[in-house]
Structures are given as C-alpha cells and as structure tokens.
Amino acid sequence: MVLRKTLTDAEITEQRELIAGVFKMTLHAPEIARTAKPGNFLQVKAAKANTLLRRPLGIADAEGDNISLIYRKIGKGTAELAELQQGDIVSILGALGNSFDESFKNPLLVGGGMGLSPLLFYAQAHKNAAVLMGGRTSSEIFWEDIFKPFAKEIFIATEDGSKGEKGFNVALLPKLLKSGKYDGVIACGPDPMMKKAVDIAREYSVPVEVSLERRMGCGLGACLSCAIDTANGRKKVCKDGPVFKGEEVFF
Amino acid sequence: MDTSLNTNLLGMDMKSPVITASGTFGFGEEFADFVDLSSLGAVTVKGTTLKPRAGNSGVRIAETPAGMLNCIGLENPGADAFLNDILPRIKKYNMNVIVNISGSTVEEYGILAEMLDVDGVNAVELNVSCPNVKEGGIVFGTDPKMAAAVVTEAKRKTKKPIILKLSPNVTDIKVMAKAAEDAGADAVSLINTLIGMAIDVNTFKPVLGNVTGGLSGPAVKPVALRMVYEARGAVKIPIIGMGGISSAEDAIEFFLAGADAVAIGTANFVNPKITTEICEGLKNYLKEKNFNSIKDIIGLARGEMNGRR
Incomplete structure (x- = not known):
C-alpha cells in the first residue's frame, strides 16, 4: 500500500546536540508518527527558512505522536535546522520513499x-x-x-x-x-x-x-535529481528507494 | 462558484491560468496527493525526446542564493514510453496536458510533434533552450532562424497548438519571440533557465557533474519578468510567463507585465501545494481590487502600452 504523502507544519518538542555537530530534533507530527515505516524519510525545512530547498532526512524514531531526526550539520540547510529550538516550527513533507524489509527473523x-x-x-x-x-x-x-x-x-x-x-x-x-x-x-x-x-x-x-543517500530536489520523483542506474533500470532514490536490494545497486 | 480565474488558452478551457513548468512536476501524478490536477490550467510534462535519455551523470542539483542549479540533462523514458505507458495512466486526472519536446535536429521536432498529435495531448511545447544537452537544444533557442525552422516543421506535422519555449540566454528576447510568431507559433513561453555554475571551494571542482547548469527559482524572477514585459511588446500571440514564480504576488506581476498565463516551476519542489495556493491568492487579489476576471489585469503595468504591441 502506498501511503498518502502529507505536507505539514510541525512543532519542535526538543532539539539537542548529541555530540559536536550532530543534532536530534524531535517533532510533534502525529499522522506521520503513526504511519511512517523504517526506511522512510522526510523533506524538511524551517518554516521561516533562508534556504530554498528542503533537506532529506531519514526518520530515526517514531514514538506516540512524535518523530525524531538525527542529522549532522554539514551545509547551509542543516545549519539552519540546527539553529532551531523547542517551540519553533518546521515544514515537513512525508513520509517519503519505500521502507526496509521487516520480515527477517534475525x-x-x-x-x-x-x-x-x-x-x-x-x-x-x-x-x-x-x-x-x-x-x-x-x-x-x-x-x-x-x-x-x-x-x-x-x-x-x-x-x-x-x-x-x-x-x-x-x-x-x-x-x-x-x-x-x-x-x-x-x-x-x-x-x-x-x-x-x-x-x-x-x-x-x-x-x-x-x-542510499543522494542530493534531492522535490523528494516526490519529479525533478530527477536523484536518479540512478540499477540492475533493474533507472530508479529514483526518493521514490523507488531510498531502500534497494543490495544486488540491484552499482556502487 | 468563483470563476474569476477561468480562461481559455490555445483551445484549452482552463479553470485557472496557472500551469506547471516542464521538468518540475513530473507527469502530474507525482503531485496528485497535494493538488487537484484538474484545477490547474495545464500540466506541462517532463521534456520528452524521441529515444529514452539517461541524462547527465554526477551531481545534478545545487542550491544557490534564492535559487538552484540543475543539470538533469533531459532524462526521460522517450516518446514511445510516454505515449504507451504514461499518457494512458494520467488520463484519469482530467487535466490539460502540454508535452514539452526536445529534438537534436529540426526533423526530430517534426517527428515528435506528429507522434504526439493524439487524444489526451492538448498542446506541444518546443524546448529549444535546454542548456544541459550538448546537441541541439540551446542552438535552436539562440538563433532566430533555427527557432523559426523548428516551429515551421512542428506546425507542418501536427494540428496541436505549438508553444515555443524561449531561452533567456540571448541578447534580445524580442527577436526570438517575433521569430516564433512569424513562423506560426501559437504561443511563446518564457523563460527557460539561465546558464550558471557553482564551484566547491574544498574540492576545487565544479559542484555539478555537467560543470554548468540551469539557474531557476526566485533569483531569476526579475529577469524573467523583464523578458515577458519585452516579449509582450513584440508579439500578439499568447505568452506563458515563468521564472521563479513562488507566490500569488509574483504571478500577478507577470500578468500585469502582459502574460496570458503563468507557469510554476522550482516552487513546486519547495511546496508541492504551491499551484493551488497561488490560485487562491489570485482569486483573493481580484476580489480585493474589484476585478471580475484575471483577463482584466493582463498588461495593466504597460500603461499606454496596454494590450498587445
């Protein structure tokens, strides 16, 4: 089943620097928290952003009505996210992409x-x-x-x-x-x-x-910024991925 | 029901004069969770070529101040796949479909235009201004004689309305617009992206795999607006204005400059609902300013120059 994607504003319930340059941002996002699957990601930007495009970040956990993102400050977009504090609003698009196979026993x-x-x-x-x-x-x-x-x-x-x-x-x-x-x-x-x-x-x-991690524009499979060749033909990391079978990928 | 945005362009009945720009909205279906596609003026689908194209390798996108660079390189599944697989699939959305095409020769534009002369395609937009492909593309977009030849050939092969998408990478946009009109184009759309680049100061290398790319987003809006204003003074055929439009206010500026419709591009990446929000904003503006129709504001910024030419 393909889940309906949503665009919502979410309040930051906690933002913490775990080690120098690595942050954990927890968001109040009930709908996504309930439906997201491991492997899914969000396209994130500050509600009042100076950067233009969203940044793709994998969902690190979902608990109750909250989801968390753990990310490293590596460029202008993530630096802007890292400046935000509890109570600030981010705009999130998600949950995006496919998810991991959870049928393994061990x-x-x-x-x-x-x-x-x-x-x-x-x-x-x-x-x-x-x-x-x-x-x-x-x-x-x-x-x-x-x-x-x-x-x-x-x-x-x-x-x-x-x-x-x-x-x-x-x-x-x-x-x-x-x-x-x-x-x-x-x-x-x-x-x-x-x-x-x-x-x-x-x-x-x-x-x-x-x-896989690639630079993305839309996150919806429209801009083709993240297209890759695989053993099964052209794929979009944002839409067909980010999860791929190991044998599909040309590293 | 508010009908203030209803318009008709190139034989298409449109519920709004807000179109999507090629390459920024997939085939429409990617945005179906966010937008009622039938409420848009039209969806211009991803640039299509005769044969499938994988596009450019390496990094394809880079954010720049108030904009972005891309060098996708016309990745697309090819005309056959579009006609056989994609077009039947997107019919259910009940939207006007404009197909953007690129050829490497004049003849190829004709072949593509003929192939696309089918039910479900409402108009064909000629991409003569892709900055990211080596052959064809930009050559046709910077030489008025070549642009005219492409329009003539496409017109000869199809009954569908032909839109020529103009490149901003020219000295005088008026010359290109006039060449399109004289060759029989039914409309012009402008602008495509401006050629730009970015360099990574840590690796000492260009950021983009293709070295250069097309600049889009809010950064290009004033340039696009000026070019639409100039083109309006040069031709009578409809103009689809685009370039960095991110809000209703941006769109209004293009109408006031003389555009008959607008197209939204990069802003779709930032906010997938932006087209709907712009339509709402346009309706509110018309109400506030006591206009009955979007058509009433076209060209108002031209003063005595109001209207065509």
Whole structure:
C-alpha cells in the first residue's frame, strides 16, 4: 500500500546536540508518527527558512505522536535546522520513499556514521535486530546508548580502535554471518561501507538491503535529481528507494 | 462558484491560468496527493525526446542564493514510453496536458510533434533552450532562424497548438519571440533557465557533474519578468510567463507585465501545494481590487502600452 504523502507544519518538542555537530530534533507530527515505516524519510525545512530547498532526512524514531531526526550539520540547510529550538516550527513533507524489509527473523543492521539514523527506527520497530556500528573514533559511537534499549546485540568497531574492534565495522561482518544467526542484513552508511556489506552478505547468501543517500530536489520523483542506474533500470532514490536490494545497486 | 480565474488558452478551457513548468512536476501524478490536477490550467510534462535519455551523470542539483542549479540533462523514458505507458495512466486526472519536446535536429521536432498529435495531448511545447544537452537544444533557442525552422516543421506535422519555449540566454528576447510568431507559433513561453555554475571551494571542482547548469527559482524572477514585459511588446500571440514564480504576488506581476498565463516551476519542489495556493491568492487579489476576471489585469503595468504591441 502506498501511503498518502502529507505536507505539514510541525512543532519542535526538543532539539539537542548529541555530540559536536550532530543534532536530534524531535517533532510533534502525529499522522506521520503513526504511519511512517523504517526506511522512510522526510523533506524538511524551517518554516521561516533562508534556504530554498528542503533537506532529506531519514526518520530515526517514531514514538506516540512524535518523530525524531538525527542529522549532522554539514551545509547551509542543516545549519539552519540546527539553529532551531523547542517551540519553533518546521515544514515537513512525508513520509517519503519505500521502507526496509521487516520480515527477517534475525536481522543484522550494519551502520556507519549518520547511516545509523534510519537503522535506529528499524531496531525500535523490529525489536529483534542486532547492530554492527562503526565510526572513526569512540565519540562517534554515541549511538551505542541510543540503540541499547532496542537492539538485541551491539557490535562496535572504530577506525582508531578507541572503542570496540580496531578497523572498519564491515571487517567484523564475515565472522558474524558465518555464525548463521542472521537471516538478513540492512546496511546504511558511506557507499564504500555499503558496497562491502553487500559483497560479504552475498558471499554468505544472506539477503541484503541498503539505503542510499543522494542530493534531492522535490523528494516526490519529479525533478530527477536523484536518479540512478540499477540492475533493474533507472530508479529514483526518493521514490523507488531510498531502500534497494543490495544486488540491484552499482556502487 | 468563483470563476474569476477561468480562461481559455490555445483551445484549452482552463479553470485557472496557472500551469506547471516542464521538468518540475513530473507527469502530474507525482503531485496528485497535494493538488487537484484538474484545477490547474495545464500540466506541462517532463521534456520528452524521441529515444529514452539517461541524462547527465554526477551531481545534478545545487542550491544557490534564492535559487538552484540543475543539470538533469533531459532524462526521460522517450516518446514511445510516454505515449504507451504514461499518457494512458494520467488520463484519469482530467487535466490539460502540454508535452514539452526536445529534438537534436529540426526533423526530430517534426517527428515528435506528429507522434504526439493524439487524444489526451492538448498542446506541444518546443524546448529549444535546454542548456544541459550538448546537441541541439540551446542552438535552436539562440538563433532566430533555427527557432523559426523548428516551429515551421512542428506546425507542418501536427494540428496541436505549438508553444515555443524561449531561452533567456540571448541578447534580445524580442527577436526570438517575433521569430516564433512569424513562423506560426501559437504561443511563446518564457523563460527557460539561465546558464550558471557553482564551484566547491574544498574540492576545487565544479559542484555539478555537467560543470554548468540551469539557474531557476526566485533569483531569476526579475529577469524573467523583464523578458515577458519585452516579449509582450513584440508579439500578439499568447505568452506563458515563468521564472521563479513562488507566490500569488509574483504571478500577478507577470500578468500585469502582459502574460496570458503563468507557469510554476522550482516552487513546486519547495511546496508541492504551491499551484493551488497561488490560485487562491489570485482569486483573493481580484476580489480585493474589484476585478471580475484575471483577463482584466493582463498588461495593466504597460500603461499606454496596454494590450498587445
């Protein structure tokens, strides 16, 4: 079923800087909170914005009437969002895009950096997911505390070895999949991480999905800013994705 | 019922003179959750070419002050797919459909115009001003003789009204508008995007995959408005004004400058309901200023020049 998309103003109930440059914005958005599925995203802008276009942000959790977005301040649009405070209004368009496969019994979520944001929503909804997270250094593993209430198991790797195993998170993936405990992999993060996760999952014949990030204009499949080639032809990341089967994507 | 926005353009009965600009509204269906498509004047669908096109690779969009650059490069499924798959699917929306076409030769415009001479297509807009494709495109849009040749060829091959979409990347828009009129175009639409670029100061590279792209959005509105004003002074055929229109007030300026209808582009990306909101704003304005019809305000800013030429 394709859900009706809505355009609404939502009040910020909380905005918090989790670590330097990374923010969690919680919004009162009952309709979207009730209908959104893990993998969906929103097109967001401040109600009184100086920037023109909306910014696509994955939904990080939905609880009651509220949804949260976890995002890094990387440009003018996200900087403008980061300035907003409790009580301010943002305009949201959503929920957009397709969603992850939730039919796996024992999914393994593989995430790096801000890619962990939509995976959090998955862990929260599924309740039986394990997560393999990666970051450059221990401070980027603030996600561990956020995932703890929802994830069955948490595996960690950091590039500098300051937390968990030293190296990339995907280096732990062969061992985890070899155990045979996991019947699906859901990956979101930098392209090289997702490529590696897809290669390894396929090697172990475990179904794998990835969530892609692209610059977007409309978020509705009209402007074609985010069109990509896939094994199944041209696709729009905003409308046909952002979730794709691993084997579909040309990394 | 408020009929103040009703108009007729190129044989199309329109509930409002608000059209959507090609490339910014998909095939209409993408916005069906937000807009009653039959309440629009027309939906101009994504630029269509004879063969499918994948468009440009790399980054295709970049925000700029009060605007955006794009270099999509006319990605589209091709005329056959449009006619066989898409057109039958969008018929249910009961909207006027304008098909924007691009050719790499004069003959190709004729072939496309002929293919599109079918039920369900209300008019054909000739895109001679896409800045993002190497062959054809902009060449036809900057040389009045070539533009005229394209119009003549399309007119010869179809009974549908022909709209020539003008490029702003010319020295004198009046010359291009006049060339279109003299060649038999039923209307002109303007403006297409202005060629621009952006450079990433950290990577030292152009932001867009195609290096340059088309600038649109509020930043181009004053340029578009000036060109519509000038074109109105040069031709009698209907003008569809567009370029950065983001509010009813913006749209009103174009009518006052002499546009018979307006098209909304980039603003659809920001607010998918913007076309409906602009229609409401236009109705309120007419009521406030005691006009019965949108037609009553066309060209009012022209003073003694009111009317055509």
